[in-house]
Amino acid sequence: MRIDRADVIVTSPGRNFVTLKITTSDGVTGFGDATLNGRELAVASYLRDHVAQLLIGRDAHRIEDTWQYLYRGGYWRRGPVTMAAIAAVDTALWDIKAKAAGMPLYQLLGGESRERCQVYGHASGRELPELFDSIRAHLDLGFTAVRVQTGVPGLPSVYGVASSSAAGDGGGRYDYEPARRSARPAEETWDTRAYLRHVPSVFDAVRNEFGPELALLHDAHHRLTPIQAARLGQSLEPYDLFWLEDVTPAENQEALRLVRSRTTTPLAIGEVFNTIWDYQTLISEQLIDYVRSPVTHAGGITGVRRIMDYAAMYQIKSGMHGPTDVSPVGMSAAVHLGIALHNFGIQEYMLHDERTDEVFGPTVEFAGGGLRPSQEPGLGINFDEQLAQKYPYEPAYLPTNRLLDGTVHDW
Numbered sequence: 001m002r003i004d005r006a007d008v009i010v011t012s013p014g015r016n017f018v019t020l021k022i023t024t025s026d027g028v029t030g031f032g033d034a035t036l037n038g039r040e041l042a043v044a045s046y047l048r049d050h051v052a053q054l055l056i057g058r059d060a061h062r063i064e065d066t067w068q069y070l071y072r073g074g075y076w077r078r079g080p081v082t083m084a085a086i087a088a089v090d091t092a093l094w095d096i097k098a099k100a101a102g103m104p105l106y107q108l109l110g111g112e113s114r115e116r117c118q119v120y121g122h123a124s125g126r127e128l129p130e131l132f133d134s135i136r137a138h139l140d141l142g143f144t145a146v147r148v149q150t151g152v153p154g155l156p157s158v159y160g161v162a163s164s165s166a167a168g169d170g171g172g173r174y175d176y177e178p179a180r181r182s183a184r185p186a187e188e189t190w191d192t193r194a195y196l197r198h199v200p201s202v203f204d205a206v207r208n209e210f211g212p213e214l215a216l217l218h219d220a221h222h223r224l225t226p227i228q229a230a231r232l233g234q235s236l237e238p239y240d241l242f243w244l245e246d247v248t249p250a251e252n253q254e255a256l257r258l259v260r261s262r263t264t265t266p267l268a269i270g271e272v273f274n275t276i277w278d279y280q281t282l283i284s285e286q287l288i289d290y291v292r293s294p295v296t297h298a299g300g301i302t303g304v305r306r307i308m309d310y311a312a313m314y315q316i317k318s319g320m321h322g323p324t325d326v327s328p329v330g331m332s333a334a335v336h337l338g339i340a341l342h343n344f345g346i347q348e349y350m351l352h353d354e355r356t357d358e359v360f361g362p363t364v365e366f367a368g369g370g371l372r373p374s375q376e377p378g379l380g381i382n383f384d385e386q387l388a389q390k391y392p393y394e395p396a397y398l399p400t401n402r403l404l405d406g407t408v409h410d411w
């Protein structure tokens with residue numbers, strides 16, 4: 001089965017997505033998600049201008065060889081653009097192989113290891129009443145785990161909190177779209193001390209209101225120093241979090257040693273990481289409990305499965321990133337892999353814009369607090385290319401962040 005075509009489709013139904021469509025000589029097509037929020041066109045060009053022609057004529061069944069050919073043949077190793085491009089090719093080839101075999105992709109990955117993949121939703125609120133409403137709305141939708149993000153006194157806007165501006169034209173939706181359509185990134189302000197003073201009281205109130213069972217997650221979004229992260233982890237221990245995410249930038253993986261030695265709050269890291277090497281110390285020294293990389297950003301099914309098999313040796317589980325900027329193609333791939341992995345942990349699940357679902361088709365089934373993959377052969381993608389053309393790309397950026405004194409800070 002030869003690869004005849006590799007088409008890159010950039011569409012923006014609710015937000016920008018980059019999708020790779022591979023067509024074989026047998027007429028079988030496969031889809032891959034190549035969306036990199038705020039840098040989408042870089043991946044589109046990497047695929048369209050440098051990779052597509054290398055795929056033509058290759059045997060579509062040679063997934064591992066193609067992965068290694070693109071990874072080692074690219075010479076310049078690793079990084080979000082390269083690994084998102086490789087992920088899209090890998091995912092599309094897995095889609096093709098499963099379609100050719102006439103079975104849902106997860107059957108090729110070892111079959112189901114559980115009924116469904118438990119998910120967590122994004123509950124948020126500038127103040128407690130709004131936050132409680134958002135948590136209740138997620139419970140009504142059937143979520144059994146929620147990420148809790150809240151405003152910080154004195155700060156006009158904070159990451160993860162839906163507000164009329166941040167939520168795009170949805171306005172106050174339960175899930176907010178972090179990338180805003182604009183010619184330049186929005187600038188936000190940050191005050192770590194105000195945040196550290198405030199967050200424990202929010203979780204105290206949430207536990208008092210919703211009880212001890214509900215799985216609560218929180219994302220510190222790379223903003224703390226290791227000692228501040230250790231303090232936050234300790235201060236949240238009474239509230240028994242499912243995980244505390246991205247507590248501190250982890251390019252220097254050793255930075256997590258200090259945090260890990262001072263708190264038992266479980267740690268999740270890695271949505272901005274894209275290869276197994278980004279996790280080598282984090283995993284081998286058990287500095288984390290959950291691996292956040294999704295199929296879309298870490299070299300596809302092949303790349304993430306390799307990371308998760310390594311993580312399994314250290315009893316570390318998956319916690320794949322699943323925001324609105326992972327497309328329904330990427331979400332479908334994550335759930336096909338997630339339902340097969342023995343060391344699956346939890347899956348992030350933001351609700352996509354309804355225009356997104358119209359273009360990509362429903363690719364996962366949400367019920368009982370979890371997701372099941374499509375039972376169609378392959379990934380189960382019904383991509384409407386005509387409708388996709390109705391939504392041209394629009395420049396959109398993730399915000400940038402500055403401390404009160406104007407110093408640039410992690411957003």
Ligand SMILES: O=NC(=O)[C@@H](O)[C@H](O)[C@H](O)CO
Pocket residue numbers: 037178219221271321323324325348398
């Ligand atoms: O845990 N989820 C997150 O941190 C996301 O909201 C990320 O900021 C965006 O997906 C980046 O594009």
Ligand SMILES: [Co+2]
Pocket residue numbers: 219221245246271
């Ligand atoms: Co995050």
